[in-house]
Amino acid sequence: MAHTPQIKIPATYMRGGTSKGVFFRLDDLPEAARVPGPARDKLLLRVIGSPDPYGKQIDGMGGATSSTSKTVIVSKSTRDNHDVDYLFGQVSIDKPFVDWSGNCGNLSSAVGSFAITAGLVDPERLPRDGMATVRIWQANINKTIIAHVPVTNGEVQETGDFELDGVTFPAAEVQLEFMDPAAEEEGGGGSMFPTGNLVDELEVPGLGTLKATMINAGIPTIFLNAEDVGYTGTELQDAINGDPRALAMFETIRAHGAVRMGLIKDTGEAAARQHTPKVAFVARPAAYTSSSGKQVAAADVDLLVRALSMGKLHHAMMGTAAVAIGTAAAVPGTLVNIAAGGGKPDAVRFGHPSGTLRVGAEAVQLEGEWSVTKAVMSRSARVLMEGWVRVPGDSF
Template sequence: MTAPFAPQLRIPAIYMRGGTSKGVFLRVQDLPEAARVPGEARDALLMRIVGSPDPYAKHTDGMGGATSSTSKVVLLCESESPEHDVDYLFGQVSIDSPFVDWSGNCGNLSSAVGPCAIEMGIVPAERIPADGDAEVRIWQANIGKTIVARVPMANGQVQESGDFELDGVTFPAAEVGLSFMDPAAGEGSMFPTGNVVDELEVPEQVAASGRIRATLINAGIPTIFVDAGDLGYSGTELQDDINGDPTALARLETLRAHGALHMGLIKHLDEAVTRQHTPKVAFVAPARGYTASSGKQIAADEVDLLVRAMSMGKLHHAMMGTAAVAIGVAAAVPGTLVNLAAGGGARNSVVFGHPSGTLRVGARVEEVEGSWVATEATMSRSARILMEGKVRVPAEVTA
């Protein structure tokens, strides 16, 4: 007689939207003991929760949504630092391959961390006003940076409903303000090569001349910015224009791998395959009118520039929050491709057009001894709990 399988594990979880992304939020202490620390047991558990790897690319047997925006997990715990309320670790789960990418942050889900930490009881009660904004100090553990979230409160509860509209999200909600402090990612310079524009050597499939101009920046998330025109694009492209073209996807992934190598993020080109979350590739263009994916008309005078960004091998339906930080910071530095696309000159904020609409992002930068430094980047998002309870996982996953 075959022995019965052990009952499924039941793990407390919150399924939450943050910005234009959503994911499964978990408290570290609620995980099985073996999964409370980095390693194979933790990754296996989180992949099973999401439903990866899935050769059908549907996540039918998990909580994921089979897109880069919905194949995400967040681990929260009380911070050991007196300067922070909560430690936040983000995992980008590959859809069709067996790995979790821990190399960067998710700016969209950053907007859900403050509300979720309050809901989970992680933020000390004395720091939460009954009404007004609760300032939640977040330690972003992937990149070792501070994020300050301003979470609206009403009658002692997180206010989730509101009239703040975010392009890429169907319904309005309450506004959550985010400040990314010292947003340059990693240990090195904000511009890893020391240049605001580099000329990359790339295969002819990327650029016929074998070279392409790029702004390589570590801010929010490592990002490779190129001119849309240098790729033969207009900057008004929507998802189907890129994602339905295998040749275009391969071309942009090749560009990403060469940019990652030039930024020192990988040592060999083939390492890019297992580092899908970072760096990002984005292409920029001067402002012009276009039709967003919802059918909304975006006029040229509503935006300063256009930006389209790749995430996990696909054109993003809106804009990653961390890439928005990179856009804001790069726009503030004279001479970058982002700054030039926005018209050049000094600026501390931009409104950019993305496939779903527009977004405003601000940044403060200064030049210190010949090098550019970003002190803060700001934006507004919204967040909402979609479901809470217990996620079930087959027990043998962590055996």
């Protein structure tokens, strides 16, 4: 019986922050997949092992969670003052689509390292020892990210003593600057608060009216008060991911919030846009035990945040949502700011299911409109495997 053999494509499997993904150089992809479209999506779905009705992604590189069902395409940038263009694809686990509507802040921390190692950054710009500055154009959202990557003996330094809650082992610290992270094209015609309000009354069928801060910064995010949806802000994954009614409630909130933000026209479109917006709930500081057994004291944090990604409570915090948290916390009057104790902080440390994370943001108000110049946080990244990924030749 005739069969189509597998093909192999150069690829690198990397951890960035609390996520993992398969990284490609654009020029290494098969020609049909070098441009956006069905061929590219089908290829990446097959690489990751989706759609998988079993929800395990056994026949692919995915790890059956939103944090590990990710792909990245990097190329030399044609834009002034940028080194590389970075495109992120969030691969659905059980459905046949790739969501290109937003960035992954965690994997952003691995893009600079990958770009240097892959030869996509001008060698003249790289120190033999010191900190390399990689200027990244985030093509999903048309924003600039600056990655500060440590270099030792002319090579990317991956090992170190920087600890990141949600990641088991220490590694080298990579500082990220998300420049002007508020969205320009989606929801509200470029306003950081697309409804024009710091807090909205969001009507959700079956739930009533909820207070919500809806912000476009890092990634479109809907923030709720934990107590308004029956939680304390100290929950771990099982408390929500094991409750189908809770997941359905949050998806309903997400869909109606997406309409209110102008991201979709009606709630029926939400199912095809799983990556954005995110839904998160906040609470004032309280003590809890993290998923690793680490004790987090109320004094260790400024506020508590729990966020959902791709329909499930995240095991830590999405990097882009951390940008949204830092930005919203810096604006007096948002639900995030109120949970953090008010004022106008330039940085906050928040508690998430795996521990804590600090994020800073510079927010300013001009003529009544809030904007943020940049958000800053530290992550780490590491190559896990490199070589080729194989897929059946007729899969795209």
